Amino acid sequence: MPPNAQGAPWVRTRLRTAPWSTVAFGVLVLVTAFLAAVLPRAVEAYETDGLREAVAAASAESTVLELRAPQPGLELPDEARADAVRPEALAAVDGKARALLPEPLRADPAQSAYGVRTAKSLEAQDPSLPRPDGLPPRFTLVTQSGAARHATVREGRLPTAGTPVTVDTRVVEGAVTTETARTLRLRTGATLTLAGFPDGPLTVRITGILEPRQPRRSYWSAEPVLRTPALADTSGRPPQFYWEAGVLLAPGAAPALLGGQGEPEKYWRFAPATGRLTGADTSALVEAVASLEDGPGLVRMRGAAGATAQLSTDLDQVVASHTETRDAIAPVVAVAAFGMAAVAVVVLVMSGGLAAARRDAELALLRARGGSLRGIAGRLLAETAVPAVPAAACGLLLAVLVVDEARPLPAVVGAGAVALLACAALPVRAVVAHRRPRAHRERDDLARARPGGRRTVAELTVLVLAVGSVAALRRRGTDGAGDLLVSAAPVLVGLAAALVLVRLYPLPLRWAAGPAGRLRGLVGFLSLAHAGRSPAAVATLPLLALLTALTTAAFGGSVLKGVADARDRAALLETGADARISTTDGSPLPAGLVRAVRAVAGVRQVTAVGLTYASERASDETRSLPVAGVEPDTYAELARRMGLGGFPADRLGAGGGALDAVASPGVAERLGRAPRRIVTEDGAVTVRITTVLPHTPAVPEGEFLLVDAAGLKGSGGPTTLLAAGAGLDTRALRAAVRGAGPGLSVTLRAEERAALSDSPLQAGAERIYVWAVVAGAGYALLALVLGLLRSAPERTALLARLRALGLTSRQGRHLLGLEALPQALLAAGGGTAVGWATVRLLAPGIDLDRLALAGASGGTGPEGAVLRADVWSLALPAAGAVLLAGSVAVAQAWWAGRRTPITHLRAGDMR
Incomplete structure (x- = not known):
């Protein structure tokens, strides 16, 4: 060969001699790198979705960050106090405070709001308002921003503050939601006379009835009484109830609240935005909330809202609950990840061993002719790197495309580890096998x-x-x-x-x-x-x-x-059967319901249950014991079919002046096996416990007592219907229940299963x-x-x-x-x-x-x-x-x- 002549490149020559092996090796590396890269991304993705859903699904009262400041001090002039609660001043503080929220907290501008509210509700003096126990209703007055964007006017118009409102103003305009208007019998043009002002009551003229848009979101639900009135009690003995409701005033009417005893306070509510939260933000979220509640974040917030401002939220508890669930699931998931990784490592090592064994004679010849271990390992590393590195990169890219919302570093580390192992398997195996030159390979028989x-x-x-x-x-x-x-x-x-x-x-x-x-x-x-x-x-x-x-x-x-x-x-255990139909108020089922349900496609068995309650004395307290009256044959068969406390039908019957009964362990322990007289809502009855079961379809959870419905005197009839059948037509079942009458609820086992x-x-x-x-x-x-x-x-x-x-x-x-x-x-x-x-x-x-x-x-x-x-x-x-x-x-x-x-x-x- 001439001095300037060169042989064919080693790597190209070796890859050409075994193209299919190279392709198969590249596919193996690609799949393994994809799995190694997609696993951490998939874990982070579902943790991110879990965190976002946990925050979004929690009540707005729990997740909203509420910055509060008391009303301006009485040492200030009335005009200065009024200016401090006007919309312009509150909006300026809102912008500053929102910018001070530490990462990863971000406010959702669409659901955030600010205004002035009465921390203490005001008593209404109007005799026309409903009074459940003779107590007048009380109203919380709120001047919340953005009402036009969050409500549809059903009647009238939104409240306004045409003339500048001052501390001495005693007539303002307000609006209520449709639920408040319906419950408290309010309409457009009505007035509310609210006590608590030293120089005369405050009159609120109702100018509009509003239908909330997105009523479950933070704007309306951060203070639920603004959306829906609720019954409150006096905590006395016995308690007396009265209505608590909210009235939305015009933002410019806030100065009128300063002259009363409602303890008005300024507030800024920031609804957390969940769109950019990730699973890695849980610790940072808890730290940010702690800083805002009692730390450097609160100091900065006070610089914007006042020296006495306070921030409160339960967002950290929501995040902590999510973190607890995530940390409980993570070790179980890690078991699966370890198993998959271990098998993948063995297979990659096997692929290198297979290649080394196939080329054993070639490598032995190279060593015999003076080839160095470093030179042989370098050439083999180059051979494997040519298909392995691009394949690992393609696997990483595919993982990024499949799961796009996750940090890149864990995926890069996983794919890089696969590429490193794939490249090193063949050289290491060859170097170990050919540490010393040898003429021929010794036999290594398994036996x-x-x-x-x-x-x-x-x-x-x-x-x-x-x-x-x-x-x-x-x-x-x-x-x-x-x-x-x-x-x-x-x-x-x-x-x-x-x-x-x-x-x-x-x-x-x-x-x-x-x-x-x-x-x-x-x-x-x-x-x-x-x-x-x-x-x-x-x-x-x-x-x-x-x-x-x-x-x-x-x-x-x-x-x-x-x-x-x-x-x-x-x-x-939630339903007791494949379908559970019951009345919402405990009244008897309508006639013909059993026949209508039995005609639904997929229903194999139907049994009616009459639920009543018995008073049971235990030491110095009285317990309410559920007593279910059933038809023995159909009920026993359904219990066996559902695998929930099956028993022979003859265990329910009558003899010797007592009804045979099936009871839960706690009831059986208290009542004993001898005949026992109990008093139910339908009258007194004597029962004798014959069988003890931990669960039964009529009362899937808790204590119970089953008796033959025919032995309950004065029973008003069944109140619950249990249906069993694989593949029952849920739409037809709901239609049949709706056609039977109002006031019926349907609970399906399949839906409860899906919700879990x-x-x-x-x-x-x-x-x-x-x-x-x-x-x-x-x-x-x-x-x-x-x-x-x-x-x-x-x-x-x-x-x-x-x-x-x-x-x-x-x-x-x-x-x-x-x-x-x-x-x-x-x-x-x-x-x-x-x-x-x-x-x-x-x-x-x-x-x-x-x-x-x-x-x-x-x-x-x-x-x-x-x-x-x-x-x-x-x-x-x-x-x-x-x-x-x-x-x-x-x-x-x-x-x-x-x-x-x-x-x-x-x-x-x-x-």
Whole structure:
């Protein structure tokens, strides 16, 4: 070669020799980088949605930030006091205070408002106003800004302050909402005479009736009495009630409030804007609120609103409640993330090992001819970096496109870690295998392998970590935020079990090879012998990946099943059946309702229940005991169908002058099993408890007493209807109930069930678990395929030699299938057993209540949301692994049968 001639570039030449392997490696890196980048973004996204919904769904009274300042001091002239509460002065303070809100707090200008209000309501002297207990109503006067934007005028017009209002003004204009006008019998043109002013009452002339726009938002709900009047009591014995209502005055009428005893105060209400909040803002929000309530933020606010201004809000409590739920869910989600990450790491390492094994002879030749480890590692690093780095970048970009609202750094770190591992797997594996030049490679048969001391130390370390993680999880649960050892418990258990099984795997191969050799057929013996002669590394890594993935899939599937069961149970305890129809006032159901409901499509069973109450004396207090009168046959059948306290119908009857009854444990303990006389709303009755049940459909939660409705004298009839049936037509059911009469409510179990999974935190965590289970299963199957591909050339060459000696195609398929079977069966059986054991070991430390029922008012009974092993999550992945292994072996035998033995003999060399 001439001195200036150059050979072809190494990287380009090597990539061209195996284009499909390069493409497959790039796809693997892309998918893994995408998962590593999208996981933290998805977690932050659902935490962001959860925070925004928590703030948006909370009452406006809780989330609004209210800055208050007392009325101007009496030492000032009246004109100066009036100027201090006019709209212009309040608007100037509003602009300054809004700019002083610390990040990440931002005000929603559309729902924020300012004005002057009477901190103490004023008594109305008009005799025409309603007085429930003879007490006059009281009114809160508010001069709130922006009424024209937030209300529709139904009658009259908005109030105005035509002439300048002063401290001595005693006639002003006001407006009330439609609910206030209807409740207090007000109309346009009416006047309110309000006491509390030293030189005569204040007269408020009603000029308009307003319909609030967005009545549940902060403008109207920060002070609910402005929107809806409410009954208040005097807190006496007995309490007396009176009406509390609000009147909206013109903003310019604020000076008139300064002359009275209503303790007027200036206020600025800032509704928090949720559109730009993120899940990472929770700590900053709590700190910002603390600063505004009693810290540097309050000092700055007082510089704008006055030295005595105060800011109050319950936003920090809303955020703290969200944070508590998030912190309870996060460790459970971390378990899924650890499982998925562990399997992905094993598969990436396997891909590097497969490439190193395929090029073992080439690398050995390079070392024998003087190649340095640094030079070989650099060239291999360049080869893997060319497809891996762009693939990881594409995975990162795809993750950003899929989830757009999240911080970029965690995703970049995840994708970068995948790229680094993918690039380093092949060079590191090659450097370790070729530390010293060698003429040929020593055999590393699985059946004869003897693990060294370093491997033993590493395995013992993993075992100690697994035991420690299980003990820590069972002792303190998942409450410790950021506890990686606890979160990695399922993965460590699966990894420790995999290492133990890898140690034990050669034993049955050696034991079975001898008896198989004495059989007449050769296929069984050859398959076991060849499986035992496979390199130890070929069996170790796939087993690690498979067992870790199967453990993760079993644990994740059991978590999802436990969550679903808990929600089903909570929804059932809320309704007692698939549908519950009852009267809103406790009156009897209308005639014909049972027949109308039974005719609805999907309804399989209907039973009527009459609920009444009995007075029960317990020590020095009287309890109200729910007594349900039922029809024994239909009710017992419905209870069995719903799985909620089924019992034989003959347990309800009459005999010996007493009614047989079914009771809750507490009632049975108090009343005893002897006949007992109780007094119900329908009269006295003697009952005898025959059966004790914790729950019953008529009264799903709490204590109860069931009796035969026919034995209740003077009963007014059933008040509740329970319907059971899968797939009942909800629209037709509601239509049938509406047609039966007014005053009926319908509660559906399906709707209650759906409401339990509406929280973004819950839905996001469940999606993470589903992704973890699917990704773990996919990586496990890929690990199995990679393991089979690693030994494919040797198996192909063996099959070619045996075919040359007379082996039939059918025997070849049996041979390869039986050879792949031991490893697949070991992984499937071991994965099933380890998955079951992992769930049983970790169940006491896993709290599913927050994940299943966060924010729900109901419960699942005393047992709560319990983690139990799910049969399908154990069996399906294991069966899939066995089927895939057999399918790959059969496919390889079929493909080998289409080619000539000479071609096969060139495919590999078995020494």
